[in-house]
Amino acid sequence: MVKSIVPKLFGGAAPANPEVGQALADLARLKKDRPELSVAVALLTETLPGLFARPITENPPDLSPERAAAKLAGGVPLLRGENIKLDGEAFRRRWLHVCKVMERQQDKSTARSMASALKRGQLHPQELTAALLSGNPDDVYTHADRLGLDAEMTAGLLRLTLFPVLAQMNTALLAFRQGGRWEKGHCPTCGSWPLLGEFRGLEQMRYLRCGWCAAEWEFPRLLCPFCATNNHHELGYFHVEGQEMKYRVATCQACRGYVKMLSTLMPLRGPQVLVADVATIHLDLAAAQRGFLVC
Numbered sequence: 001m002v003k004s005i006v007p008k009l010f011g012g013a014a015p016a017n018p019e020v021g022q023a024l025a026d027l028a029r030l031k032k033d034r035p036e037l038s039v040a041v042a043l044l045t046e047t048l049p050g051l052f053a054r055p056i057t058e059n060p061p062d063l064s065p066e067r068a069a070a071k072l073a074g075g076v077p078l079l080r081g082e083n084i085k086l087d088g089e090a091f092r093r094r095w096l097h098v099c100k101v102m103e104r105q106q107d108k109s110t111a112r113s114m115a116s117a118l119k120r121g122q123l124h125p126q127e128l129t130a131a132l133l134s135g136n137p138d139d140v141y142t143h144a145d146r147l148g149l150d151a152e153m154t155a156g157l158l159r160l161t162l163f164p165v166l167a168q169m170n171t172a173l174l175a176f177r178q179g180g181r182w183e184k185g186h187c188p189t190c191g192s193w194p195l196l197g198e199f200r201g202l203e204q205m206r207y208l209r210c211g212w213c214a215a216e217w218e219f220p221r222l223l224c225p226f227c228a229t230n231n232h233h234e235l236g237y238f239h240v241e242g243q244e245m246k247y248r249v250a251t252c253q254a255c256r257g258y259v260k261m262l263s264t265l266m267p268l269r270g271p272q273v274l275v276a277d278v279a280t281i282h283l284d285l286a287a288a289q290r291g292f293l294v295c
Contacts, residue, residue, distance in 0.1 A: 017052045023271035024048060030279055040278045043105045048271055050097040051164050057087045058165050060172040068176035075184050077191035078173050079133045079166075086165070091125040092118060094161045102157075110150050114157055122147055128158055132212070135191050159212055160274075166190055166213035167270050182217045185225025189215040193295045194225055195277055196260040197250070198268065207267070208259065211277060214270045221250075226257035226295045237261075240286060249283050251292055258292040260284070 024045060031041045061082035063071075071078055095118050102111035117123045123143075131139035137155070144154035170189040182188040187210035195211025197219070208219045223230050234253045250259045260280045262268075268276055284294070 019270040019272070020048050020052045022269060023275050026272060026275045027278075030275065034279070037278060037281065039105065040281060043101060044274060044278055046101045046105065047098055047160060048274070050101070051094055051160060052271070054090065054093075056164055056168045057090060058085065058169070060169040063173070063176065065176065068173070069180075072177065072180055072182065072188060077133075077135075077186065077188055078176060079169065079190050080135065082133070084129060084133065084169075086125050086129060088125060091161060094164070095125075095157065098157055098160050102153075107153075110153055113149055114154060117147055117149060123154075129162060132158070132162070132192070133190060137192070162212060163214070163271075163274070170210075170213040170215045185219070185223075185228065187213065187215050188217055189213045194259055195273065196262065196280065198262055198264045199248075200264050200267065204263070206261070209268065209273050209276075211273060214268075214273050216267060224252035224255060224257060225259065227252060227255035229254040238286070238290070240282060247280060247283060249287055249292075251287070251290075255295075256291060256293050257295045258287045260287075 027041050027045045027048075030037060031045075034041075061079065061084065063078065063082070068078060071080070096115055099111045099115035103115075114123075118125075128140055128143070131137060131143075140155050140158060141151040144151040166189070173189060177188060185208070186193055187208075190210060190213045192210050192212045194208035197206060197208045198216075199205070200207050206219050206221050207216045208225060209216050219225060220230075222232055222235055224235060229235065229252055231254070236251050236253070237248045238251065239248045246263055248261045250261055252258070260277075260283045262276055262280065
């Protein structure tokens with residue numbers, strides 16, 4: 001179905017990556033059903049094909065089963081402390097591609113500043129990636145502030161640029177997680193906090209999803225992923241009127257964190273996680289109005 005609909009929507013042949021094709025089809029439906037999201041939808045629609053246009057050449061770390069098992073048992077993400085060698089040219093190509101799209105669709109000045117910072121060597125892909133994977137994402141914001149860049153936009157651009165690489169590594173490392181249970185709130189692959197979550201299938205089991213590598217992990221309903229609070233008096237949900245069957249927001253009064261939750265029959269595939277984030281922007285706004293924070 002995706003292969004037949006995507007060429008009609010976007011012209012030309014369907015994307016070689018079927019997950020990208022599915023995400024583009026989802027974006028086309030979102031554009032039709034939610035015109036208020038047109039800017040964000042256009043940005044991601046134009047960005048995704050370029051991010052996945054070429055094969056990813058980076059290799060996952062050479063982890064032994066014993067080392068991987070020890071890390072997971074200790075609550076340590078699989079990529080934490082590992083030497084990830086990036087393809088610098090590929091990173092540069094994807095970064096500048098997103099900047100070009102941003103320049104056309106969103107903020108010319110900011111996009112040009114971030115493109116220029118990379119070209120001048122003020123942003124170092126390896127160092128930015130190391131900060132993320134070492135559990136110090138605030139270093140990305142600090143460095144962006146030091147350069148006079150929009151820190152939120154810089155982090156968002158880094159996430160999109162790295163997404164194809166980290167998603168592929170997550171897939172390659174999945175075998176290490178088979179049969180085990182990850183009980184932490186952060187991602188078992190890259191260590192990032194969840195971007196959103198799914199209430200999946202008829203059983204409505206709760207799964208958290210990473211926005212950096214698309215990893216998924218089952219997580220208890222009555223537990224905050226950010227501060228591990230399990231006091232039901234501190235945990236709650238809210239929804240936008242009329243959307244309670246599709247979207248909800250899980251909240252924690254103890255740390256003021258929140259997770260956007262979607263009801264899904266099947267797991268979101270790779271880039272669909274990014275589409276779901278766009279589709280739930282209104283939940284971020286509603287959470288902010290209630291005093292909850294993005295972790």
